[in-house]
Amino acid sequence: MVEVRVVDMRLSEEYEALRKTVAEFAHDVVAPVIGELYERGEFPADVVRQMGRLGLFGLPFPEEYGGMGGDYFALCLALEELARVDSSVAITLEAGVSLGAMPIYRFGTEEQRREWLPRLAAGEVLGAFGLTEPGGGTDAGATRTTAVLDGDTWVINGSKAFITNSGTEFTGFVTVTAVTGQRPDGGKEISSILVPAGTPGFSVAPGYSKVGWRCSDTHELSFTDVRVPAANLVGERGRGYAQFLQILDEGRIAIAALSTGLAQGCVDESVRYANTREAFGRPIGRNQAVAFMVADMEVRASTSRLAYYDAASRMLRGEPFKRQAAVAKLVASEAAMDNARAATQVHGGYGFTNDYAVGRFYRDAKILEIGEGTSEVQRMLIARELGL
Amino acid sequence: MNIVVCVKQVPDSWAEKKLNPSDSTLDRDSVDAVMNELDEYAVEEALVLQEAHGGEVTILTMGPEKAGETIRKALSMGADKGVHVVDAGLHGSDAVATSAVLAKALGTLEWDLVIFGIESTDARMSVVPAMVAERLGSPQLSFATKVDVADSTVTIQRQTEYGFDTVEAKTPAVVSVVEKINEPRYPSFKGIMAAKKKPVTTLTLADLGLGADEVGLAGSWSAVDEFAARPPRQAGSVVKDEGDGGVKIAEYLAGQKFI
Numbered sequence: 001m002v003e004v005r006v007v008d009m010r011l012s013e014e015y016e017a018l019r020k021t022v023a024e025f026a027h028d029v030v031a032p033v034i035g036e037l038y039e040r041g042e043f044p045a046d047v048v049r050q051m052g053r054l055g056l057f058g059l060p061f062p063e064e065y066g067g068m069g070g071d072y073f074a075l076c077l078a079l080e081e082l083a084r085v086d087s088s089v090a091i092t093l094e095a096g097v098s099l100g101a102m103p104i105y106r107f108g109t110e111e112q113r114r115e116w117l118p119r120l121a122a123g124e125v126l127g128a129f130g131l132t133e134p135g136g137g138t139d140a141g142a143t144r145t146t147a148v149l150d151g152d153t154w155v156i157n158g159s160k161a162f163i164t165n166s167g168t169e170f171t172g173f174v175t176v177t178a179v180t181g182q183r184p185d186g187g188k189e190i191s192s193i194l195v196p197a198g199t200p201g202f203s204v205a206p207g208y209s210k211v212g213w214r215c216s217d218t219h220e221l222s223f224t225d226v227r228v229p230a231a232n233l234v235g236e237r238g239r240g241y242a243q244f245l246q247i248l249d250e251g252r253i254a255i256a257a258l259s260t261g262l263a264q265g266c267v268d269e270s271v272r273y274a275n276t277r278e279a280f281g282r283p284i285g286r287n288q289a290v291a292f293m294v295a296d297m298e299v300r301a302s303t304s305r306l307a308y309y310d311a312a313s314r315m316l317r318g319e320p321f322k323r324q325a326a327v328a329k330l331v332a333s334e335a336a337m338d339n340a341r342a343a344t345q346v347h348g349g350y351g352f353t354n355d356y357a358v359g360r361f362y363r364d365a366k367i368l369e370i371g372e373g374t375s376e377v378q379r380m381l382i383a384r385e386l387g388l
Numbered sequence: 389m390n391i392v393v394c395v396k397q398v399p400d401s402w403a404e405k406k407l408n409p410s411d412s413t414l415d416r417d418s419v420d421a422v423m424n425e426l427d428e429y430a431v432e433e434a435l436v437l438q439e440a441h442g443g444e445v446t447i448l449t450m451g452p453e454k455a456g457e458t459i460r461k462a463l464s465m466g467a468d469k470g471v472h473v474v475d476a477g478l479h480g481s482d483a484v485a486t487s488a489v490l491a492k493a494l495g496t497l498e499w500d501l502v503i504f505g506i507e508s509t510d511a512r513m514s515v516v517p518a519m520v521a522e523r524l525g526s527p528q529l530s531f532a533t534k535v536d537v538a539d540s541t542v543t544i545q546r547q548t549e550y551g552f553d554t555v556e557a558k559t560p561a562v563v564s565v566v567e568k569i570n571e572p573r574y575p576s577f578k579g580i581m582a583a584k585k586k587p588v589t590t591l592t593l594a595d596l597g598l599g600a601d602e603v604g605l606a607g608s609w610s611a612v613d614e615f616a617a618r619p620p621r622q623a624g625s626v627v628k629d630e631g632d633g634g635v636k637i638a639e640y641l642a643g644q645k646f647i
Contacts, residue, residue, distance in 0.1 A: 017464060017580045025574055055576035068577040 009309055015077055018070075022078045025054060026085040034086045034215065038360055041207070041214045043168050047089055052123020057096055061105055066118030072250060073312040076257035080305070083261025084268065085357075087364040088215030090258045095164035095216075096120070098251045100127025103175050103192065107235030107243050112194065116172065125172035130160035130195075130221055131244055143241075145223065147178035147193050149230060154178075154193050156201075156226040167204040167219040171197045174221060177240045190240040194232040201226040212363035248372065249322055252329040253315065255372040256308035259332035262361055262368070263301040266336075266343035269358050270294045273347055284346075293342050300335035307331050323385040330378040333368035340365035389443040389537060389559075391434040392471075392499045394490055394520070395427040395462055397455040398510040405510070411605060412612035413480050414510060416452070423458040426505030428572035429565050431462045433535055434503050436570065441537060444468045446497060450478060450489050456588065463583035464575035470588035471497065477593050480605030483511070487519030489603055492596040494524060500559040501542060506531060506566050517564040527557035532565045 011019065029050055037044050051057065059075045061067025068074070075097055083090035101120040104112055104127065119125040136142040145158025156178055160166075166174050173196045181189040195202055205220040235243045274285030274294060284290045311324035343358040344351035351358045369375045399405050399419040406415040434445045447462040449455050450473040459470035473493050481489065494502060502524075507514035521528035529535075532544035542561050546553040547568075575583070593603065601607055627636045641647045 014577075014580050014584065017460070017575065017583075018577050021574050021580070054574050055578060059577055063578065069581060070577045074577055 009306060011077075015074065018074055019077045019081055021054075022056070022081040023084070025050075026082050026089075030082065030085045030089050034089065035354065035357070035360070038086075038088065038214050039354055041209075043217045044089055044092070044215050045169060048092060048123060048126075048168075048170065051089070051093060055121075056093055057101065057123035058121030060097065061101065061117060061121050065105065065113055066121040068121075071316055072253070073316055076254055076308060076312055079254055079257045080261035080264070083258040084265040086215070086360070087258065087262055088213050090261060091213055091216045092126075092165060094251075094254045094258060095128070096123070096126045098247065098254050099129035100165060100175075102247060102250070103127075103129060103234055103243065104194075106247070107192070107239075109231070111231070112234065119172065124170065126165040126168055126170040127172060128163050128166040128174040129247075130163050130166070130174045130176035132160060132162050134159055134161045134220065143177055143179055143188065143190055145176060145178040147176075147180050147191065149180070150227075152230040153227045154230060154232065156193065156195065156223045156228070159220065159222040161220050162208070163219055163221050165217050166221055167207065168217045171217075173197060174202075175234050176221075176223070177244060180237060180240075183238065189238040191237045192234040192240040192243060193228060194234050195223070195226060195228055199226055199228060212360075212365070212367055214363070249325050250315065251372050252325040252378075253308055253311045253321075255368060256304065256311065256325070256328035256332040259329070259336040259365075259368045260301060260304040260308055262336040262365055263297070263304055263332065263339040266339035266358060266361055267294065267297045267301050269356070269361070270297060270343045270346045273350075273356075290346055293346060297339045297342050300339055304328070304332035304335045323382055326373075326378040326381040326385070329372065330375055330382070333365075333375065336361075336368050337365045389437065389441040389500045390446070390498055391437060391443065391501045391503060392446045392448050392494060392497055393427070393430045393434045393462065393467065393503045394448050394516075395431065395458050395505070396424045396449060396508045396510075397421050397451050397458040398424045398508050401425060401509040407612070407615050411480060412615060413605075416454075421454060421457065423461050424505055424508045424510075426507060426509065426567060427458075427462075428465075428505070429567050429569055430503040430505045431465055431467060432570045432572040433532075433565050434501075435466045435573070437501070437535065437537060438466075443500070446471060446499070448490065448493055448497070449473070450481075450486060450493070452479075459588055460583055461575065463586045463588075464579040465573055466575075466579060467586075469586055472588055472590045473592075473596065474590055475593040477600045477604045480608060481603050482608035482610045483513045483515050483519060484609045485603040485607045487516050487523055488607070489593075489596065489598065490516070490520050491523035492598055493591060494520070496591070496596070500540075500561075501537070502526075502560075502562045503535075504562070504564040506564050517562055521562035524560075524562065527561045528564075529555050529557055529561060530564045532563055533568050535563055535565065535569070 055068045056078050058067035059070045060072045063069045079090050079094055104116050147154045147156045173194050175192050175194050177190050177192050179188045180191040183189050201224045203222050208218050274290050275283050277284050307328035311321050311328040314321040314324055340362040344362045347356055347358050350356050400422050403419040406418050408415050438445050445467040447459045447467045447470045449459055456472050473489055504517040529544040531546045533547055534545040536543045540559045542559055543556045
């Protein structure tokens with residue numbers, strides 16, 4: 001018999017059990033408290049602690065480092081289910097794993113791994129990744145922060161902007177990219193260096209006043225003659241930028257999963273509302289104008305899910321996935337934005353209040369078209385992959 | 389100390405439930421199935437006791453093949469193994485028949501404690517733990533808000549309308565727990581992966597030596613003669629406060645026999 005290979009997008013029993021567990025957690029633990037925290041712009045410390053106990057921060061790491069022995073796709077499923085209820089909580093997990101712990105796991109020395117990973121995987125400590133600077137985001141090569149070796153100590157000077165999880169009570173360190181010299185071709189030699197929280201000269205500015213993601217912790221950081229041991233170099237000297245790019249490709253799949261969650265959350269909320277809210281003697285969902293809007297939302301959420309499942313499965317199989325990751329990130333973040341707009345419309349005036357989740361979704365959606373590479377960057381990457 | 393936790397798969401408590409018109413049993417296909425929420429407290433309590441005293445935690449369930457999912461969930465929370473009584477003849481079993489099956493199944497296992505959730509969210513009889521204890525001839529400690537085990541003595545706290553009871557018995561014993569007792573853990577992904585490799589034994593009525601007439605619709609002592617859909621919810625009444633709002637509310641509550 002000829003073996004026929006067909007695409008099978010069903011989740012295995014274990015992935016499905018994980019998805020259900022996180023969905024339950026989001027419904028029981030996150031949903032009841034997040035609205036108030038969001039209005040106050042407060043970091044959800046208690047929720048994060050419980051996410052830690054549930055093992056979410058350890059999902060893609062092996063058990064020998066205190067992880068759950070899962071993979072990156074397991075993380076994506078968790079992100080989708082969390083973001084279906086709230087994006088601030090989801091991005092805290094995404095940044096904690098992808099940007100905080102992953103560089104240590106991927107590029108760190110065995111000693112760094114042993115020191116940090118078990119606590120990172122347990123969610124007891126959050127790591128942050130300091131790449132973006134006040135003068136540049138996408139143009140990572142324009143790094144101005146410097147690190148100079150003084151004997152066996154790095155001396156770091158400069159500042160970083162929009163750094164997630166950098167000022168929480170859990171924050172253990174920030175891995176910063178810094179110029180450590182000149183490459184033979186004259187370009188900047190960029191390296192990553194781990195700076196523990198509380199190191200003298202490392203200061204954390206008060207949090208940004210953000211439009212959305214209001215429970216996510218984001219700060220500008222400054223470094224003035226910050227001294228850390230030479231052993232705090234993460235990965236190879238001069239490979240800081242290249243390492244970062246590798247992390248970023250994966251991160252796009254994670255953001256696509258998170259965006260899919262937001263897009264799906266808009267569907268969930270709109271279906272519930274359209275079935276219960278009555279106008280002119282019947283539920284508004286019986287009106288085709290509303291029903292079609294919700295149907296289109298479902299189309300966008302499902303398409304986004306397929307796109308990120310595809311990118312993630314390629315990545316797990318060890319195949320190139322740069323293009324698929326960019327496609328997934330682009331399609332899902334635009335779906336999130338479109339669905340948030342439509343869901344708010346379905347809710348009418350109530351959608352413009354903070355009493356319904358869709359208002360929060362609306363505020364949270366826009367950043368998805370900006371962070372982890374703007375939509376323009378994704379189009380550029382896709383075009384480049386196509387040979388244009 | 390070995391513990392058996394009896395769990396039941398039920399329709400999602402938030403879902404609209406329907407009965408089959410043909411035999412007046414629950415239509416299980418029309419709704420999502422989950423572990424009875426009140427059983428999660430029983431599983432959690434067993435795991436807490438195991439952490440303190442060692443031994444094995446076995447999950448016992450009776451139900452169609454799909455009910456195996458509920459065993460799997462308890463295993464992913466950390467229990468060691470499962471026993472699933474599955475047989476077409478079980479369909480339609482009431483509390484009396486269910487207790488007969490569980491008692492027989494418990495007879496095949498070694499245990500010091502059997503723990504139940506206080507009731508199932510579908511049938512809500514709250515009698516199966518007592519019936520099982522009676523059939524086994526074991527002491528029953530019901531409605532526990534706290535369970536302590538020392539040597540071969542189990543002590544529970546119970547809150548009643550009249551005060552607080554402390555009840556003690558020698559093991560082996562049957563305990564039922566209320567939701568105040570603990571906060572059930574969520575299964576971790578590591579737990580989910582590990583659960584796949586944990587053993588689950590299936591038993592049939594023949595394995596338990598039970599005849600078809602002792603269980604299922606035929607062996608049940610209760611039967612549903614007829615049923616009707618719940619009437620639609622009535623609009624609430626609004627009490628307008630014209631200086632006598634308190635009195636009006638009190639009169640309403642008294643009229644409903646709430647006070």
